[in-house]
Amino acid sequence: MVSAETLIRIIILVIYVFVGLITFRLVLPHLTTLARRLAYLAFGVHVLAIAMYFLAQPSSSVDVWLWNLKWKFNIPGTFSSMQLALVGGVALTTAWRARTYPLAYRMYHFGICAFFLILARDEYFDLHENSPVYDMIYVGVGAAYVVATLILAARSPRRAWRWQACLLAGMALYLLAAEVLDNHFKICDRLLFIQIDGCMSLLILEEVLELLSVWLILVSMLGHFTLVTALQSTRIGRVFFAMPAIWFAVLILLNGIPSIAQQLGAQPADVAFDSGDYLHAYRIEKSGNTIHVHTYFTFRSWAYEGLGYSIHLVDQASGKSVLSRETYANRRMDFLLGPGHSPVFREWVSIEIASHLRRNRALWIVFTVWRERDGDYARQTIADSGRQLLGEDQIVLEEIVLRADRVTSAIPTYAQFEQGVALSEFDLPKRAQAGGALDVAFTWHSANSDVEDFVQFLHLKHMDTDFWWGHDQQPLGARLPTRLWYRGLLDSETWSVALPDDLAAGRYQAVTGLYRPSDLSRLQIIDADGSGMPADQVSLGEIIVERDKSS
Structure with a gap:
């Protein structure tokens, strides 16, 4: 029996060794020196990102977020977007340099440039999560490029086939990762003849295959550029190394990181406090007699300065709190980036419903932020809010009702x-x-x-x-x-x-x-x-x- 984490590591290692041996021995030697160095560098970053995800010992929520392959706006997510943009940049340069080639060949590369720049933007800002139409369009365009590549291969000399083969292999891997593995999250108990201890998440394998598939497409584009120019101009070759940094600057300028509510499917809050703290969103989950409240904060200071918060259940009719829970903020919870690349921390508190509370009464879930200094707990005044308020320092997150036991006997109807x-x-x-x-x-x-x-x-x-x-x-x-x-x-x-x-x-x-x-x-x-x-x-x-x- 193999643990799920060990098995996923073995699968990733086998895939990278297999693809690496084939490409390093049969494909990359046909690139010029600068192109080969660029391919080596991109492959090395893959290995580093994967190794850091599996081997790093995080000391904070920021460290966990920084190398997580499943999350966005961190190092792996940013590199994945950069690599897609690099494919587009190399394709654009190839189309520009191939002035003596047929127009169809140049348009083929112009199209790849546009398609992969769109994918690069989507990869960073996660736009396709907002609508299934994006995936349908991407699959359609990808299929069209597979057909176009096969036609191009039929009209190309044999020495160019390896580059078309790289692109087709990359497209196939990308489709497998994005459209197949993305919809099958776990394999439990057994994989073929291998017994699994627990469940193996395929989300990590999906992200790894996406990185590897785009790298194969990058190698294909570098091969086409080699055919067109043989990289005689080292100046152009060196520009490729600067393209990821240029793309990163473009991403910063675009500033298109969606709201926390959009990223997580949470409820928007948009509450600004006079202290400078900001509540982006919240999510409330109910499990049995327990209510879990998740809030997503940007704090004015990483030192927290005695920051804490309270959850109250307030009776709507009387205006009195019937149950409450207080806790200090915890920076070791999940970390992510919000709009404007603002650091956002997830806070989490649970409140258990006491059995003595009266049923069939409307309650507000009320959120209050405070700071403790020398034993004094000062509530933080709200400067602006997108939610209902109770006074100047209390936010109504949601209203609930504590349900009574269902009546099973016949109920008369007048x-x-x-x-x-x-x-x-x-x-x-x-x-x-x-x-x-x-x-x-x-x-x-x-x-x-x-x-x-x-x-x-x-x-x-x-x-x-x-x-x-x-x-x-x-x-x-x-x-x-x-x-x-x-x-x-x-x-x-x-x-x-x-x-x-x-x-x-x-x-x-x-x-x-x-x-x-x-x-x-x-x-x-x-x-x-x-x-x-x-x-x-x-x-x-x-x-x-x-x-x-x-x-």
Whole structure:
């Protein structure tokens, strides 16, 4: 049995030895000295990057990020982009120098230049992650160049075939890495006849093969340049060594690093503090009774200076914190680059939901940053924010509801509304006193999650006149807005409605319903036969309002 990490190292070693022996013995000797040195240098950087990933002993999150083959904007990611750009640069120079060659040959290399410069930009800024269309276009263009290379090989002398073979091999490896291995992340237990201890991630193999495939294409372009000029001009050959640095400067000037939210699929925050700290994004994950909060910060100082943060669960109805967790910032978490090449650190804290907390109450997850100096914990004031705030130093990250256990018994339905909301039961008193409180109990059931915001109305219609009086509020009160209702919810709320002192005495018909506050449109009430009810309101029965005889 072989460990997964050992096996992936062996596979990479075998691939590099095999490709290296063939190219170093059969291909590279046909390049001129400068071209051969450039190929050696690029290959050596491959080996260094891979060795540093597997062998380096990182002492901080920055060290982990610096050599990670799977991450962007670091040394391997930048070199990968540089190598793609170098392919484009050599192809452009070849097309420029091949003035005596057929136009189709020159256009072939101009196209390679454009294609690989686009790939180089994408490789650094990870643009293809935003849309699958990019991959479809790349595969289509790559296939077209495979066909064009085969046609070119058929019309070329045999001494040029090795360069077309290098390009075709590189294209095949690149397709294998980008389109096959990228979609199959792990192999567990067994690979052919080899038993694996654990699971082997293919993401590392994908990145390694992409580096190697582009190197083969680079060798192909250097071969074509050799055929065209034999590198008689050493000045042009030396320019190739400067191209990676030129491309790196272009990347810095482009400044196209996407936001942290785009890179990680997190929620954007864009919160600036007066202290100079900046919260880029956050991600909240729920696992059982635990909430994990990931935040992504750029700090004003690498020294941290007593920086810490707090997570509070705040009851929306009362505004009080029902649970909290505080911790100091930790620079040993994940490191990555944000827009403008700003250093970003991931912070992570977990908060466990206590069993005694009341269910079916809307809670805000609130984030606060503070600094500790000489035992004093000073909250950091927010200068600008893209999120909802509670005061000048608290950020609302998300709202949640602690769900009650699902009811398994049969649930009665008095009135069925659209979107799976149902009034199950109600309790309306027979009599009420003008100027007093009318206590009405409603029981609601939801068959769906992600319901809209609704408001419930209660109308009292005088049965002898056209007069009516009404009261509106959220069905379960401020403690649980309907937007947080969930599938299987069953809960009751007793309204205590203050009746006006001058409410006319007499018999009233009580009706209720739901409407959208955004446009005041009522929710349709669905009858047993599936048809709607008139006026989209349901009768609750009669109630007699009495007035104090002295008034």
